[in-house]
Amino acid sequence: MRTLFDTVFPYIKYIGNRLLHLLPVVIIISIVIFTLIQLMPGDPILAMINPETTANMTEEQRIAYIETMRKVLGYDKPVIVRYFLWWKDVLTANFGYSVALNKPINEFIGSYIMNSFKVNIVGFIIAFLIAIPIGIKSAVRKNTRYDKIVTVVSMIGISLPSFFMALLLVLLFSAVLRILPFSGMVDPRGVRPEYVYYILPVSVIVLSSLASLIRYIRNAMIEVLKADYIRTSRAKGLAEKVVIYRHAFKNALIPVITIIGFWIPALFGGSIIVEKIFAWPGMGLLMNQAYQFKDRGVLSTVLLFFAVLTLFANLFVDVGYALVDPRIKARRIK
Template sequence: MADNSVSGSKSLFEILFPYIRYIFKRLVSMIPVLIIMSIAIYILINMMPGDPILAMLDPEKTKAMTPEEKSLYIENMRRFLGYDKGPVERYFLWMGDTFRGEFGYSVKYNKPVNEFIGTYIGRSFKINIWGFLLAFLISIPLGITAAVKKNSLFDKTVTVLTIIGISLPSFFLALLLIMVFVIFMKILPFSGMSDPRGILPDWHYIILPVTVVVLTSLVGLIRYVRSAMIDILKADYIRTARAKGLSEKVVIYRHAFQNALIPVVTLIGLYIPGLFGGSIVVEKIFAYPGMGLLMNYSYNFKDRAVLQTVLLFFGLLTLLGNIFIDVGYMVVDPRIREGKV
């Protein structure tokens, strides 16, 4: 009997192996997609009008130069940044550098992109991850309660508020929060990420950006959770569970909610790249130095190396979001994990 119990139990590796194998396969399959994506990004960025070498020239530095010295300086910079080579050769050089963790040279910041890109990614992760986690924790109980109390005053109130929330663009919501909490109440800072006077703690500066992320993510999640729960609560096995005398809390949270998570996992996976794309507007309004503001500045300065890196990062997030969706399905639904669906 002991042998049977030991053989019947699975080790941690046996439990995790299907996930590890699947994630490895998906990561390998991402490589050709990333290559195609990188080609598209490279073509689009290099179709931008303007010369990046001329954009990086400092008028004060070149004012004292003779035309010959200025021409020689531009030629040296063009050679240093690789713009003296053909477009195809430049693409392969860029991809080779990217796989080595080198993302080119920024003409705006006058240093390699890999020396500062991680800082901007970390800042964007801070506001987006905090915002999404708070939105998820708030939307789950609200969506479940609205579904359980369908057509009640609570449900109608939540529905109306979510419709209003969906109709409000993020920039309008950001301006509204600035007007209330910065201009009128004067309790929160408007922009930046730290107080040079050392009076306000740093977390004060992310309250408004995180609030915008929470509110814009919250409305969609609530609607998805509510809709999924309403459909699941009509299922036969839910009626059977109730007929067996199980408590309403067990029926809702153990049986109904687990199955309602499947469409919610899809939405979460799609939100991952969308959060960072949407933060471009939020970071610009609040002057928060994250990926969104970096992308905006890079576009204005025709900083192609930074733009290519940021867009490739967004594309990678999209692919990772798709992997998250599939792995989430495997975790939530045992039939998918066991290959029965």
């Protein structure tokens, strides 16, 4: 008789092996990121120093001050030494120093990640809750009027860019109706509740995700409903809801798991377009500001974070495939 350990251990072993294989990939990606950041034009020390600080200094004092800052931050060392020092900072959760915000990165990076996560997780959950029943019903009622309407609306949703949806919602609900705030996350006056600031960015995330998700679920369900075991299940007299939701939908989950894997980086990484339009203090806005100010410390940290998150998303997809498809489990999870 198989115990819980016998069931779980193959997955733990598989995940452990995959993590070992990911290690050299992360190292290669980190070398590429660090090299590209170092090749950026400009002197990071000069960008960091406030001109007012050196305004009353003589030229000799100014040069001495700049060189002192260069030594303190390690920019006087060779590139290869700075690379290992950077990894030391990453492994100790230090992450370096932000030129734009003029403070250590570890003091603010966590809040930006959570701000992106909070708005994206709400949007993605709502999108799934709406898309799953609509996609399933559209597949079951293929080529009916309902299916055609869903298909047309989905194609329109896929065609509209997210920035257009965001600007349209801002124009309608903020400029014309004046019932929702233009941007931000908190009312400085303390009048409006915090949740109203989530409505517009969450709505954009839902609308931009919903159309493609419905199409994925519909197409996957149509393929599964053609399978022989579905016809056999119906021939046995099983209720249609049991056939659809217990048998068909489980086997149609592979494309859905793929989408979830693609969305994992976006959950924590945010959206530059949405966060820029709504001035939402998340990772997308931080990335945009870091690029504008040539903030090397923030850029290298955020890029490495996205890379590692994407690799873990791929691992999640592989394990998810094995959980819902025994054929894939037989090939990969041993």
